[in-house]
Amino acid sequence: MKNKIAKIGIALALAVAVVTTGSVLTSCSDSQAAAGAQFTPQQLADSLYIVLKSDRKVYARDIVTRLKSEGVITPHEEWQANKTLLLPAQMFRRGAEEVDLVPDKPVPFSYSLQSLWPLNYENSMKQTPVVKEGLQHSIDTDGENFYGEETIGDQKYFIGIYPDKAVAAACWECHNDHENRKDDYPEFKQGDVMGGVVIRIPVD
Ligand code: HEC
Numbered sequence: 125m126k127n128k129i130a131k132i133g134i135a136l137a138l139a140v141a142v143v144t145t146g147s148v149l150t151s152c153s154d155s156q157a158a159a160g161a162q163f164t165p166q167q168l169a170d171s172l173y174i175v176l177k178s179d180r181k182v183y184a185r186d187i188v189t190r191l192k193s194e195g196v197i198t199p200h201e202e203w204q205a206n207k208t209l210l211l212p213a214q215m216f217r218r219g220a221e222e223v224d225l226v227p228d229k230p231v232p233f234s235y236s237l238q239s240l241w242p243l244n245y246e247n248s249m250k251q252t253p254v255v256k257e258g259l260q261h262s263i264d265t266d267g268e269n270f271y272g273e274e275t276i277g278d279q280k281y282f283i284g285i286y287p288d289k290a291v292a293a294a295c296w297e298c299h300n301d302h303e304n305r306k307d308d309y310p311e312f313k314q315g316d317v318m319g320g321v322v323i324r325i326p327v328d
Contacts, residue, residue, distance in 0.1 A: 177286070220237075291314075
């Protein structure tokens with residue numbers, strides 16, 4: 125009996141936690157949601173970020189940097205014409221575009237790599253005031269995550285923004301020298317927050 129009460133207590137506590145933080149909008153039935161989908165939007169965004177960050181790191185380290193240093197192949201922005209590897213940011217963006225194409229996702233999330241000073245101007249087209257605020261927050265705090273909410277049309281979204289830092293010389297050497305940089309482009313150096321991964325999750 126005690127056990128049962130404890131279980132009900134935990135279920136209620138979880139329900140309250142989900143209600144107070146906004147429940148994730150899923151396409152599964154209420155019974156499926158009650159059976160176990162007790163994640164807050166932030167937990168879901170944080171988990172997605174772990175996967176995205178790991179894949180970005182492995183592609184940059186084990187494919188781009190390794191094959192370049194072994195003289196096998198180099199990355200190039202015009203990768204199709206030059207028959208080279210994609211830049212890490214291009215790899216990341218194409219993955220995000222594939223995700224956008226998947227129909228009927230259990231949670232219709234989206235993500236992108238953003239910067240207040242984008243080299244690819246199209247990347248900034250998804251920059252809402254909340255995204256700009258979050259990117260600035262990561263810069264001002266030298267790399268803190270940012271969590272917020274915004275409404276687009278009739279849909280409310282949870283937003284998680286995770287800093288993207290200049291971790292290798294290749295980052296700032298290429299960016300600081302790129303022809304797309306505008307007049308207000310910073311001189312990035314080691315450790316600077318260059319932008320952020322923005323994850324958007326619809327909530328009720
Ligand atoms: C050889 C050049 C090159 C290198 C090296 C490079 N980048 Fe980029 N980066 C680009 C280009 C070009 C884009 C735009 C890609 C696109 O979306 O088409 C980009 C995009 C980005 C963006 C998204 C906003 C934007 O500028 O459009 C961020 C953030 C970013 N890079 C950070 C980094 C970091 C951090 C590193 C190092 C780990 C790095 N880059 C390494 C060239 C480079």
